[in-house]
Amino acid sequence: MSAALHVEVNEKRFAESGSDGAHKQVIADLAFGVAAGEFVCICGPSGCGKTTLLNIVAGLDADFRGEVRFSDDQAREAVELGYVFQNPRLLPWRTVEENVRLASPADSYDPALVGELMKVAGLAGERHSYPEKLSVGMSRRAALVRAFAMRPGVLLMDEPFVSLDAPTATRLRRLLLDIWAQRRTTVLFVTHDTHEAVELADRILLLSGSPTRLFHEIPVTLPRAERDGVWIERFRREHLLQHLDGVAQS
Amino acid sequence: MKLLRQPTLWSMLLFLLFWQLGTLALGAMRLPGPVMVMRTLVDATASGELLYHLGITLARVGAAFVLAMLLGSAIGILLGRRKRVDRFFNSWLITLLNIPALVIIILSYVWFGLVEAAAIAAVVVNKVPNVAVIMREGARAMNRDYTELAQVYRFGYWKTLRHVTLPQLYPYLMASARTGLSLIWKIVLVVELLGRSNGMGFQLHLFFQLFDVASILAYTLAFVLVIQAIELAVLRPLDSAARRWRR
Numbered sequence: 001m002s003a004a005l006h007v008e009v010n011e012k013r014f015a016e017s018g019s020d021g022a023h024k025q026v027i028a029d030l031a032f033g034v035a036a037g038e039f040v041c042i043c044g045p046s047g048c049g050k051t052t053l054l055n056i057v058a059g060l061d062a063d064f065r066g067e068v069r070f071s072d073d074q075a076r077e078a079v080e081l082g083y084v085f086q087n088p089r090l091l092p093w094r095t096v097e098e099n100v101r102l103a104s105p106a107d108s109y110d111p112a113l114v115g116e117l118m119k120v121a122g123l124a125g126e127r128h129s130y131p132e133k134l135s136v137g138m139s140r141r142a143a144l145v146r147a148f149a150m151r152p153g154v155l156l157m158d159e160p161f162v163s164l165d166a167p168t169a170t171r172l173r174r175l176l177l178d179i180w181a182q183r184r185t186t187v188l189f190v191t192h193d194t195h196e197a198v199e200l201a202d203r204i205l206l207l208s209g210s211p212t213r214l215f216h217e218i219p220v221t222l223p224r225a226e227r228d229g230v231w232i233e234r235f236r237r238e239h240l241l242q243h244l245d246g247v248a249q250s
Numbered sequence: 251m252k253l254l255r256q257p258t259l260w261s262m263l264l265f266l267l268f269w270q271l272g273t274l275a276l277g278a279m280r281l282p283g284p285v286m287v288m289r290t291l292v293d294a295t296a297s298g299e300l301l302y303h304l305g306i307t308l309a310r311v312g313a314a315f316v317l318a319m320l321l322g323s324a325i326g327i328l329l330g331r332r333k334r335v336d337r338f339f340n341s342w343l344i345t346l347l348n349i350p351a352l353v354i355i356i357l358s359y360v361w362f363g364l365v366e367a368a369a370i371a372a373v374v375v376n377k378v379p380n381v382a383v384i385m386r387e388g389a390r391a392m393n394r395d396y397t398e399l400a401q402v403y404r405f406g407y408w409k410t411l412r413h414v415t416l417p418q419l420y421p422y423l424m425a426s427a428r429t430g431l432s433l434i435w436k437i438v439l440v441v442e443l444l445g446r447s448n449g450m451g452f453q454l455h456l457f458f459q460l461f462d463v464a465s466i467l468a469y470t471l472a473f474v475l476v477i478q479a480i481e482l483a484v485l486r487p488l489d490s491a492a493r494r495w496r497r
Contacts, residue, residue: 060401085399089398094495
């Protein structure tokens with residue numbers, strides 16, 4: 001079941017390294033909602049606290065002022081939450097398949113689905129390999145399979161395609177959209193690549209740098225099948241670039 | 251012949267040669283030769299005496315080993331995870347680590363009497379700080395990335411322990427088990443010498459008084475063989491099983 005999401009971070013501070021008691025404010029008055037089944041991309045300069053934001057939504061970081069609510073006031077524990085981290089984070093002492101199985105709740109593990117996902121991700125031959133034998137691209141794909149296989153209601157993704165070669169990244173974006181179209185998972189996708197954001201999102205949230213605020217919100221309404229390279233480039237020029245200057249100045 | 255190209259074989263032969271030369275130099279009374287020691291070993295085994303004392307000692311080593319590993323791991327992991335507890339108890343640990351084994355053994359016998367429990371306790375107290383220090387290092391080196399992964403995907407306590415925590419601690423467990431075994435069996439012998447009326451330590455003391463060097467060497471040889479067997483049959487396979495996933 002995909003869930004809607006409401007995020008409100010009034011204040012998030014980090015202790016500054018080296019100085020005692022000094023706290024740097026990283027996020028200020030940031031609030032947004034995500035509808036059930038919506039695909040939202042979060043764009044912003046690097047180091048602007050995008051990962052921190054995802055950690056807050058995932059419940060990994062509870063040290064902030066504000067709240068994260070799921071639809072119908074479900075507790076976070078009731079929502080199946082998938083998180084594709086910036087690095088793959090596969091347990092190196094478990095095989096690819098064991099990694100996938102461990103992340104799925106025991107009662108909903110579906111070997112047929114996993115087999116299918118492995119095939120689509122090009123990992124069918126690596127099910128019983130240990131992660132250290134995989135390339136970076138393969139590890140990233142395995143991390144995606146792990147997140148999809150648990151049928152998340154909310155899927156958090158933190159630049160999952162960074163440092164991949166272009167064809168692989170394109171293939172994985174296709175895979176992501178296919179799976180999203182089938183399951184209508186709610187997706188919160190962090191990227192600094194505006195091109196990628198325009199290609200994937202229903203809505204783009206532009207964040208400004210330190211402390212992070214919501215700078216602008218841009219809906220992308222054209223059906224994904226019609227978003228070709230030329231259109232994406234034009235959309236980017238017309239709707240995004242002007243704001244990026246603003247982001248840089250803020 | 252493949253056997254002739256084994257370096258181990260040649261190094262063993264060289265060792266026996268030096269031994270024999272030593273016997274010639276010092277006299278068979280002070281350093282009995284390999285043949286005589288072997289004969290003593292066979293006789294002591296046949297009479298059942300060696301196996302009895304070896305068995306007693308191994309039982310003590312086993313009990314002390316298990317207790318020290320459990321206690322030391324628990325303490326070490328706690329210290330590695332909780333910085334404030336670590337800062338508070340660090341000086342205790344350093345002190346314990348540096349008290350001579352002999353002092354702990356004597357005090358244990360004085361306080362609890364010449365009983366089996368006192369003997370085992372003395373060995374355990376000697377070994378625990380050692381295990382704790384190694385396991386503390388392991389707990390400190392744990393990767394937060396995996397802890398977060400377990401939290402997001404709701405592994406729960408047992409699944410996290412089995413699939414995330416223990417695999418990371420495993421190399422440290424193996425290291426403390428290895429150093430543990432060798433340290434413990436040396437201390438057990440001292441404990442037996444001072445306050446027990448059976449076991450290898452007691453026997454060695456007896457042979458010392460009788461100036462029976464051949465028996466001393468025979469018992470030592472028997473023990474070295476047992477420890478080697480444990481290394482080959484237990485520790486090595488455990489090691490390679492845990493390394494399977496490494497490139």
